[in-house]
Amino acid sequence: xxxxxxxxxxxxxxxxxxxxxxxxxxxxxxxxxxxxxxxxxxxxxxxxxxxxxxxxxxxxxxxxxxxxxxxxxxxxxxxxxxxxxxxxxxxxxxxxxxxxxxxxxxxxxxxxxxxxxxxxxxxxxxxxxxxxxxxxxxxxxxxxxxxxxxxxxxxxxxxxxxxxxxxxxxxxxxxxxxxxxxxxxxxxxxxxxxxxxxxxxxxxxxxxxxxxxxxxxxxxxxxxxxxxxxxxx
Amino acid sequence: xxxxxxxxxxxxxxxxxxxxxxxxxxxxxxxxxxxxxxxxxxxxxxxxxxxxxxxxxxxxxxxxxxxxxxxxxxxxxxxxxxxxxxxxxxxxxxxxxxxxxxxxxxxxxxxxxxxxxxxxxxxxxxxxxxxxxxxxxxxxxxxxxxxxxxxxxxxxxxxxxxxxxxxxxxxxxxxxxxxxxxxxxxxxxxxxxxxxxxxxxxxxxxxxxxxxxxxxxxxxxxxxxxxxxxxxx
DNA sequence: ATTGATATTTGACTAATATTCAAAAAAGGA
DNA sequence: TCCTTTTTTGAATATTAGTCAAATATCAAT
Numbered sequence: 268x269x270x271x272x273x274x275x276x277x278x279x280x281x282x283x284x285x286x287x288x289x290x291x292x293x294x295x296x297x298x299x300x301x302x303x304x305x306x307x308x309x310x311x312x313x314x315x316x317x318x319x320x321x322x323x324x325x326x327x328x329x330x331x332x333x334x335x336x337x338x339x340x341x342x343x344x345x346x347x348x349x350x351x352x353x354x355x356x357x358x359x360x361x362x363x364x365x366x367x368x369x370x371x372x373x374x375x376x377x378x379x380x381x382x383x384x385x386x387x388x389x390x391x392x393x394x395x396x397x398x399x400x401x402x403x404x405x406x407x408x409x410x411x412x413x414x415x416x417x418x419x420x421x422x423x424x425x426x427x428x429x430x431x432x433x434x435x436x437x438x439x440x441x442x443x444x445x446x447x448x449x450x451x452x453x454x455x456x457x458x459x460x461x462x463x464x465x466x467x468x469x470x471x472x473x474x475x476x477x478x479x480x481x482x483x484x485x486x487x488x489x490x491x492x493x494x495x496x497x498x499x500x
Numbered sequence: 501x502x503x504x505x506x507x508x509x510x511x512x513x514x515x516x517x518x519x520x521x522x523x524x525x526x527x528x529x530x531x532x533x534x535x536x537x538x539x540x541x542x543x544x545x546x547x548x549x550x551x552x553x554x555x556x557x558x559x560x561x562x563x564x565x566x567x568x569x570x571x572x573x574x575x576x577x578x579x580x581x582x583x584x585x586x587x588x589x590x591x592x593x594x595x596x597x598x599x600x601x602x603x604x605x606x607x608x609x610x611x612x613x614x615x616x617x618x619x620x621x622x623x624x625x626x627x628x629x630x631x632x633x634x635x636x637x638x639x640x641x642x643x644x645x646x647x648x649x650x651x652x653x654x655x656x657x658x659x660x661x662x663x664x665x666x667x668x669x670x671x672x673x674x675x676x677x678x679x680x681x682x683x684x685x686x687x688x689x690x691x692x693x694x695x696x697x698x699x700x701x702x703x704x705x706x707x708x709x710x711x712x713x714x715x716x717x718x719x720x721x722x723x724x725x726x727x728x729x730x731x732x733x
Numbered sequence: 734a735t736t737g738a739t740a741t742t743t744g745a746c747t748a749a750t751a752t753t754c755a756a757a758a759a760a761g762g763a
Numbered sequence: 764t765c766c767t768t769t770t771t772t773g774a775a776t777a778t779t780a781g782t783c784a785a786a787t788a789t790c791a792a793t
Contacts, residue, residue, distance in 0.1 A: 313771080313772090314773060315753095316770095319753080320771085385531070432698040435698040436698065436701075436705070439672050439673045439676020439699075446675050449618070450618070465662075468661060468669075469706065537780065537781080541744095547744060548744070548780090548781080549741095549742065549743055552781065556781095557780080558779095558780065
């Protein structure tokens with residue numbers, strides 16, 4: 268009865284995780300477009316029908332994968348915010364975490380890019396879409412908190428640039444990086460290492476532009492080392 | 501013979517334009533995913549078989565649409581570069597042109613975003629893919645020329661930030677804008693007007709960060725008005 | 734104008750794959 | 764052991780990209 272229901276629920280969750288991680292692996296190997304539901308069914312050793320009890324459509328599955336990645340990111344962003352360091356170090360930590368995630372799971376690029384398109388949302392369930400939006404907001408919310416920490420600490424001059432504008436600028440730089448990596452590296456002249464240097468430099472220039480202290484003698488590399496050591500994916 | 505061949509070639513081109521503009525309209529109305537080749541065939545009043553004589557796959561058609569948009573952009577970028585104005589005004593003109601294009605043809609967002617994915621390239625013909633890369637390079641090449649104009653005129657300090665890094669930073673801001681507009685406007689809290697303000701402000705902050713003169717008294721709005729008047733889509 | 738050759742167009746057909754749902758199997762409870 | 768309820772299954776359906784043999788149109792030569 269109750270015991271049974273608990274076990275059932277747990278097993279349901281385990282199976283959902285199995286499906287998601289298997290899908291992630293298949294996408295990593297072959298790309299999202301060549302993932303077929305029946306291949307996935309074979310890989311997890313369940314029937315297609317069972318997959319469709321977890322996910323109403325293939326797009327729904329995609330959004331579920333995005334929710335997983337974004338919530339991992341949200342968790343890490345929160346960890347970054349908690350680190351006992353000046354606010355400028357912590358916003359930079361946000362970038363470092365993004366770079367670490369990009370290194371660790373490149374297939375996330377594809378998944379999130381695809382999942383950020385209205386034609387996908389339309390075919391996903393409302394709950395899952397809302398979960399994704401909520402997770403995104405948890406991420407941007409955490410960055411906003413860091414901005415407020417900075418304002419409170421006097422690291423950031425008030426009134427010059429709005430919170431939303433800062434969020435947009437920093438986020439754009441990373442989106443640009445994702446797109447650059449996914450589209451152009453090893454196809455055009457630019458290499459991955461160059462792209463990483465460029466993203467860091469532009470990010471710092473924006474921080475300087477916002478007047479985010481300390482502007483002058485501040486060692487990006489040292490801060491990066493600190494966060495790489497502290498944050499564990 | 502020759503006369504005939506000329507006419508044939510012209511008609512072939514006209515039909516290709518018809519197919520592309522019709523596809524663009526259908527995508528604008530319903531999105532790329534719900535564009536079917538047979539709907540398109542009906543709309544242009546030719547058979548599916550004929551469509552497939554112009555475009556080997558649906559992805560090839562998509563890339564062809566991207567080539568159209570990117571080459572329009574390349575043309576406008578070149579026009580901006582030729583305007584008789586200080587270099588800083590002209591890089592800013594690049595942003596203004598992008599905003600104008602975004603206002604005029606929002607469906608281009610979808611098209612270019614989709615077209616910038618390797619899984620699409622794999623299914624397009626090599627020639628069309630190369631045409632797309634070439635057009636992108638014409639765009640970035642023009643911006644690089646403006647950067648060199650700036651270096652030559654002493655508007656930009658040499659050696660601080662590399663050409664590639666500047667290109668990346670400015671381009672990221674606009675990619676971020678595209679993505680924001682397409683995904684989140686009218687779904688999340690931020691409005692289109694706010695997004696436009698944010699993109700302009702961050703773009704200018706980067707220019708300032710690169711040390712692009714004149715940094716101090718420089719009126720973005722006035723420059724925008726000039727380019728909006730001069731440049732005709 | 735007629736003809737035969739060549740080029741183009743057509744749309745019914747094939748293939749791939751997401752999604753459904755009736756039947757079968759398993760689990761639960763008496 | 765048997766009946767009920769829940770879950771799983773995978774063959775069947777639906778959609779749509781892409782093909783190709785047959786039909787149609789074009790053209791140069793007579």
